Amino acid sequence: MIYRPPLMMDYSVAGVNTKLSTIAEICYTISSNFVVTETLRTPSSKLLQADTPTNTDTVEGKEIQKKKREREKEMVLQLVMAPNWCGCGVASANSTKISTNAFKMSSNRFNFSKPYPGRAYRVTAYYSLTTPPYELDALEPYMSKRTVEIHWGKHHNEHVERLNKHLKTSAFYGHTLEEMVKATYNNGSPLVEFNDSSSVWSHDFFWESMQPNGGSMPKGGVLDQIKKDFGTFTNFKDEFTFAALSIFGPGWVWLYLKKNERKLAVAPTQNAISPLVWGDIPIIGLDMWEHAYYLDYKDDRSAYVNNFLDHLVSWHSVMVRMMRAEAFVNLGEPKIPVA
Amino acid sequence: MALLRSIAISSNKTITLAPSARALTTTTLPPLPYSYDALEPVISGEIMMLHHQKHHQTYVTNYNSALELLHTAMDKGDVSAVVGLQSAVKFNGGGHINHSIFWKNLRPVNAGGGEPPHKKLGWQIDTDFGSFNALISKMNAEGAALQGSGWVWLAFDKELKRLKVETTANQDPLVTKGATLVPLLGIDVWEHAYYLQYKNVKLEYLKNIWKVINWEYAGEVYEKEAQ
Secondary structure (H helix, E strand, C coil): CCCCCCCCCCCCCCCCCCCCCEECCCEECCCCCCCCCCCCCHHHHHHHHHHHCCCCHHHHHHHHHHHHHHHHHHCCCCCCCCCCCCCCCCCCCCCCCCCCCHHHHHHHHHCCCCCCCCCCCCCCCCCCCCCCCCCCCCCCCCHHHHHHHHHHHHHHHHHHHHHHHHHCCCCCCCHHHHHHHHHHHHHHCCHHHHHHHHHHHHHHHHHHCCCCCCCCCCHHHHHHHHHHHHHHHHHHHHHHHHHHHHCCCCCCEEEECCCCCEEEEEEEEEEEHHHHHCCEEEEEECCHHHHHHHHHCCCCCHHHHHHHHHHEEEEEHHHHHHHHCCCCCCCCCCCCCCC | HHHHHHHHHHCCCCCCCCCCHHHCCCCCCCCCCCEEEEECCCHHHHHHHHEEEEEEEHHHHHHHHHHHHHHHHHHHHHHHHHHHHHHHHHHHHHHHHHHHHHHHHHHCCHHHCCCCHHHHHHHHHHHHHHHHHHHHHHHHHHHHHHHCCEEEEEEEEEECCCCEEEEECCCCCHHHCCEEEEEEEEEEEHHEEEEEEEEHCCHHHHHHHHHHCCHHHHHHHHHHHHC
16 A cells, blocks of 8 residues: 655645546656646647648648648647746747657756756646545545545546636636635635635645544644643544534535634534635545545445544644644644653 | 503513414425336436435424424524524525425426426427527536535526526525525435436436426426416
8 A cells, every 4th residue: 555644735736647647747846836847638639630631732731731740749848947937937939849758868857947048938837636645445445446536536636627727817827726725715705716726725635634544543742732622532523523514515624723722623614615714724624525425425424424533534644734733833832751 | 641651661562472372383204206216217216215315304304403493592582592593494494495396396207207398388498598408508507517515496587577597505495596586497416416326427417307307397386476
């Protein structure tokens, strides 16, 4: 079973190879906020377009044929960057399209400062479907492979693709996902990109909130914090379950850290809303939309929530998230043992 | 003078009724006019059974308990409790209303389900939407575009005397979109209505459900309201 540690929350990585994606290229991270490359789909569709026969008897036909040949030679990777990396590059008439292979072979591959001197470049970046940190059947029998395949491969994927479609013309292009969620929520009158950006963020968060052989009890600092803020661990579980079952319609239930009050709390939300929109730090997220549990549990929501808490929730992820949250929220002095 | 004063004093009294004077009218789950597997293969028997026996029953049960709590709160004069219960009443009551209409909107194929509307409703559809197929496409598009859970309605506006396609979120009944709207047809696009069979392909469900729609019932409601 593959297990990798959860990603940081503030990520904006695109172009990761996934099992279901047909994106054929690699991504290069230039800085923590920007990602390289506008990767297009594999060139097969382009070649198919180029394969329709042209009538080369006319001058026009010859021109079209010439253009088709050029296009056939070009591969899909067009790497463009601003020479001094100000992030606001200019598309130059001199920018060269080179084949992917040539780029891979070239020594300029990792020299991002000036791979092609004297040329101006432009970066575009889009989101892609990140893979859960475990195999799709790793959560059996509490979440079946079929559910994960459809939930991740269809629903989550659909949100990513719709988000990318919005981003082609949106003013929020270039924002990190978290920034976009906060900005497009627009204090309660959400803009059109909110639903998809928040869904993408929440679903990434959800897959990483679970692990195979999860559940049972947290340890150490996490357990202490939960006991401090909920009384007992059982109280936390009861509150979480009650909140999950109280949602009218589709929604999510969150364990989150309140920044101002510096304590953990549980809250249900509607549709795709997450604690990000009101400025707090999510720690656990559970998808209570029907598509998340209907195939496995039909209408038995309490079984779904109980199984999540007892067998799926990743306290490892919780620990990492709390550690990161402590950079933003002072949770008090640590208990340093006296020698 | 004394008469006026006594009237002024009496208008300040609170109106009290003995609790038993206001009867608590609870609802019950209406039976389906056909068997659970009668709508196969458009909607599977498993979905119909779960939808009716579990989901609709839950709305009925929770509505009844919300109603009881509401009556208690009203008797005690607990305003915040009364207001707090409104969302539960709207959700569960709305769920009961909507699903009761839904069961009547469906009909097995061998009993006339899917037959397009004729007579007055048919003409009104042609007037307001251009053609029957245009209406179908419009309702399918609105249903597919709905984010989250909700309903798609073919509504008749009593005041404007015309048909409209509306959507409502969660279990909001159609009247929340307009007090003069009368539901002729409602299609449930909550995931529980199609997920077991169609998974995430909501559009397939919407395209297929027209095969079991009961246009006769819609026509009757329309003719009654369009007097």
